[in-house]
Amino acid sequence: MPRGKHRRPRTSPLTRGVVAAGAGTAALAIPLLSATAASAATPAQAPAAASAASQVRSVTYTTVNGDTLYGIADKYDTPGGWRQIYKDNRKAIGDNPRLIHSGLKLTVRTTKTASTTAAKKSSSVAHATQASAKTYANNLDGWIRQSLDIMAQKGIPGTYDGIYRNIIRESSGNPAAINNWDSNAAAGTPSKGLLQVIDPTFLAYHVPGTSLDPFDPVANITAACNYAAARYGSIDNVFGAY
Structure with missing residues (x-):
């Protein structure tokens, strides 16, 4: 590059002001445009939000x-x-x-x-009608499966494994089982049936549509699972005397 003085192009105060203002305007244009866009979008979004809230x-x-x-x-x-x-x-x-x-x-x-x-x-x-028309085996497997279908209709949680495990512990699968020796029996309310439920608990948690006989296998299972759901969250969470 040849040495020498380089002339700086003259810029009038007015021109400098325009350039500075131009730069400043450009910098401010972005947020102003964004704010304008946001303001414009708000009326379109408001009805959707109001509609969701009104539902x-x-x-x-x-x-x-x-x-x-x-x-x-x-x-x-x-x-x-x-x-x-x-x-x-x-x-x-x-x-x-x-x-x-x-x-x-x-x-x-x-x-x-x-x-x-x-x-x-x-x-x-319609679902209840279909369930009532469904047939179940008259054994432990059938009783559990029928109870599970009723529980599903009523929103009572529980699984086959949880019910089966507790039945085997409580009654060994005997629907006529009765406990005549513990504190409940001494108080005049012996535990009965597959899941060993006392009468007051059976009546309090009896599920409409099932028998009022506490020895009825399906009624006994369903009421016991209803009680377990209220107290423990589910029969699946019961691993001992309840």
Whole structure:
């Protein structure tokens, strides 16, 4: 490069001001455009958000024997599931979400409309009709499988293995088993049937649609599983006297 003085091109104050302002305007243009775009998008998004919020409504549900928070949440498609119901009704339910007394008036959030509720009810009736028409073997395997189908309809958790394991421990699979020697028997309420349930517990957790005879295998299993679900979360969680 040849040595020498290089002339700096002259720039008038006005030109310099325009250049500086131009750079500044360019720098500010990005956030301004973004803010404008965000503002423009808000009205379009608002109806969707409002629509989603309007789909959730609250209903009052009165509990009955055999209810679980899990089953109620499933019935009403409650956002947040059984934990949300417990959170909204903790004062009424108490400290144990697994122990639900009948007659409680619970506030339940639901995303269902009357039409979807009616449709599900119709589907449940059809399913119950199919289940009642189904035949089961009159043995331990058949009793467990029939109980599981009823439990599925009522939202009562439990598996074949969990039920079978507890039956073998409690009664060795004898539906006529009765305990006449322990403290329950001494109090006048001996444990009965496949899962050794005392009468007060059987009546409290009896599942509608099953026999009122505590020695009936299916009624005994279903009531015991309903009780275990309320107290332990599931019959699967029971590994000893309960």
